[in-house]
Amino acid sequence: MLSVKNLYVAYGQSEIIHGISFEAKQGEIVAIMGRNGMGKTTLMKSLIGINRARSGHIELNNEDITELPTYMRVKNGVAYVPQGRQIFSSLTVEENILTGMEYTLDKKEELLTNAYNMFPVLFDMSTRKGGNLSGGQQQQLAIARALVAEPKVLILDEPTEGIQPSIIKDMARMLNQIKVMHNLTIVVSEQVLNFTVNIADRLYVMESGNFIHEDVRGSIDEKKITSYLSV
Amino acid sequence: MSGTLFFLDIFKDYSSDELSSIFVMQGFSGISLFSVFLLMALGLAIIFGQMKVINMAHGEFLTAGAYTTVLLSDLVTKYIPAALPYYFFIAIMMAFFVAFILGYIVEKLIVSYLYERPLDTLLATWGVSMVMQQSFRLIFGAREDSATMPEWLMGSWSPTESISIPINGLFLLLMSILMTTIVLLLMYRSRWGLRVRATVQNREMSTAVGINSKKVDRWTFALGCGLAGIAGAAFTTIGSVSPSAGSLYIVDTFIVVVFGGAGSIIGTILSAFGIAQAQSILEFFLTGVLAKVFVLLAIVGILMIRPQGIVANKVRQ
Ligand SMILES: Nc1ncnc2c1ncn2[C@@H]1O[C@H](COP(=O)(O)OP(=O)(O)OP(=O)(O)O)[C@@H](O)[C@H]1O
Ligand SMILES: [Mg+2]
Numbered sequence: 001m002l003s004v005k006n007l008y009v010a011y012g013q014s015e016i017i018h019g020i021s022f023e024a025k026q027g028e029i030v031a032i033m034g035r036n037g038m039g040k041t042t043l044m045k046s047l048i049g050i051n052r053a054r055s056g057h058i059e060l061n062n063e064d065i066t067e068l069p070t071y072m073r074v075k076n077g078v079a080y081v082p083q084g085r086q087i088f089s090s091l092t093v094e095e096n097i098l099t100g101m102e103y104t105l106d107k108k109e110e111l112l113t114n115a116y117n118m119f120p121v122l123f124d125m126s127t128r129k130g131g132n133l134s135g136g137q138q139q140q141l142a143i144a145r146a147l148v149a150e151p152k153v154l155i156l157d158e159p160t161e162g163i164q165p166s167i168i169k170d171m172a173r174m175l176n177q178i179k180v181m182h183n184l185t186i187v188v189s190e191q192v193l194n195f196t197v198n199i200a201d202r203l204y205v206m207e208s209g210n211f212i213h214e215d216v217r218g219s220i221d222e223k224k225i226t227s228y229l230s231v
Numbered sequence: 232m233s234g235t236l237f238f239l240d241i242f243k244d245y246s247s248d249e250l251s252s253i254f255v256m257q258g259f260s261g262i263s264l265f266s267v268f269l270l271m272a273l274g275l276a277i278i279f280g281q282m283k284v285i286n287m288a289h290g291e292f293l294t295a296g297a298y299t300t301v302l303l304s305d306l307v308t309k310y311i312p313a314a315l316p317y318y319f320f321i322a323i324m325m326a327f328f329v330a331f332i333l334g335y336i337v338e339k340l341i342v343s344y345l346y347e348r349p350l351d352t353l354l355a356t357w358g359v360s361m362v363m364q365q366s367f368r369l370i371f372g373a374r375e376d377s378a379t380m381p382e383w384l385m386g387s388w389s390p391t392e393s394i395s396i397p398i399n400g401l402f403l404l405l406m407s408i409l410m411t412t413i414v415l416l417l418m419y420r421s422r423w424g425l426r427v428r429a430t431v432q433n434r435e436m437s438t439a440v441g442i443n444s445k446k447v448d449r450w451t452f453a454l455g456c457g458l459a460g461i462a463g464a465a466f467t468t469i470g471s472v473s474p475s476a477g478s479l480y481i482v483d484t485f486i487v488v489v490f491g492g493a494g495s496i497i498g499t500i501l502s503a504f505g506i507a508q509a510q511s512i513l514e515f516f517l518t519g520v521l522a523k524v525f526v527l528l529a530i531v532g533i534l535m536i537r538p539q540g541i542v543a544n545k546v547r548q
Pocket of ligand 1: 011083
């Protein structure tokens with residue numbers, strides 16, 4: 001379980017996240033929605049440790065990870081799929097997946113097989129350079145790279161960005177499947193509402209570094225959220 | 232124009248048979264130089280590739296490796312002369328470990344604090360080089376030392392009457408090929424290499440997949456220095472060691488790396504070979520300084536046409 005308590009994050013003098021708190025339970029998908037520049041990426045990066053918290057706490061299964069460097073958070077079970085995928089473009093597809101196994105190398109073969117079963121297209125392209133994949137394929141690669149770390153918490157920053165609508169549906173199905181299969185906690189930032197409605201157990205709307213709205217599955221007020229998301 | 236004429240002029244006193252023998256022999260003496268260049272440049276290139284740090288103290292790690300070899304040779308000569316034929320292999324390993332450990336310490340105490348500041352690393356490693364040189368002077372004295380070479384390294388091999396090829400050159404060539412192969416295998420077939428290549432591509436993302444990039448930096452720096460240490464052991468077969476021995480090589484090594492296309496291992500190999508051979512062959516006909524001037528002019532000319540070096544590292548993000 002991931003628990004964020006009164007988190008403040010700043011770039012130098014400019015504070016972007018102003019005291020956010022939320023919890024994401026095991027086997028739960030928490031979605032964070034917000035327009036461009038509202039601070040979603042800043043929050044996601046502070047969960048994985050690329051951005052440091054100015055104050056507040058991040059806890060993973062009641063253990064405080066706020067001060068841990070990024071690689072230690074990964075070791076403790078947090079995995080990250082960044083906005084824009086950021087796969088290693090000069091490494092092959094297979095090497096990209098292998099980079100995710102820093103702490104799970106002993107199960108290399110099994111994890112690789114699982115990843116290829118889940119994303120057959122990656123198997124077909126396993127010896128190609130990551131940079132030669134299409135955007136959608138890169139997204140799958142980035143997710144595979146995160147999953148082979150066998151995380152407890154998966155952080156996804158705008159996974160649907162630049163992906164065509166028909167594939168967005170597949171991705172929603174896949175995330176639900178991953179959640180159930182691994183009993184995983186997923187924190188996902190999004191701007192596409194019908195995608196989020198399909199996956200979120202809980203949903204927050206973020207504006208200028210604060211949560212201004214919260215809904216739970218089944219009672220999501222789509223009209224209201226749409227109005228928050230439109231400028 | 233006059234340059235070309237002058238060029239032809241220097242060959243006029245030799246018959247074509249003599250010339251080809253000279254080329255083969257100087258070619259092989261160039262091989263020794265090539266081996267030292269290559270080992271030095273490999274280390275410098277992997278350090279630069281991984282963390283964009285130019286290690287100004289790289290030459291001193293060569294010196295450290297060379298002194299390690301000299302010390303071991305003195306000890307062996309004094310206490311176990313029977314081991315003299317074999318000690319050189321141990322010396323290579325020790326030279327590696329001494330330079331590796333020194334590099335590890337320098338990275339941990341100094342360089343690791345300066346990664347975001349390229350100019351400061353330049354100055355700091357320059358400072359390190361002066362401290363190390365002075366330490367060598369205090370410990371070993373200013374005079375030149377040389378290692379006792381095993382008998383089998385000393386001879387030469389004459390495939391034809393007019394050609395004789397020094398064994399130490401052949402040995403160095405084998406050694407540098409072996410080390411280059413090991414480095415390439417490490418880089419492209421090992422977990423450490425995967426970490427290095429991921430970090431070189433995208434440092435932030437590499438930490439986000441769980442790579443401890445500081446540790447990768449430290450080991451890479453130490454490994455690069457260790458290679459310079461091996462270059463130092465190699466160096467003792469062709470020259471004598473003084474506290475400033477390494478600093479004489481550092482400029483050449485920088486040139487090799489820049490000419491090869493910074494960060495490319497293949498480019499480094501080609502460039503080390505080209506520069507060492509050109510220098511060595513020209514040295515037979517001209518004085519050392521003039522040979523160097525010619526080689527430098529050629530390099531400057533080529534770099535003006537290809538500023539990215541002979542093998543450019545294609546970087547895509
Ligand atoms: N490295 C940085 N340094 C300074 N300011 C930054 C930095 N990165 C982001 N910001 C600022 O922080 C604010 C939030 O940006 P952030 O990237 O978190 O938004 P976002 O919600 O992810 O937007 P998008 O939907 O466009 O990805 C913006 O005003 C942005 O200009
Ligand atoms: Mg963003």
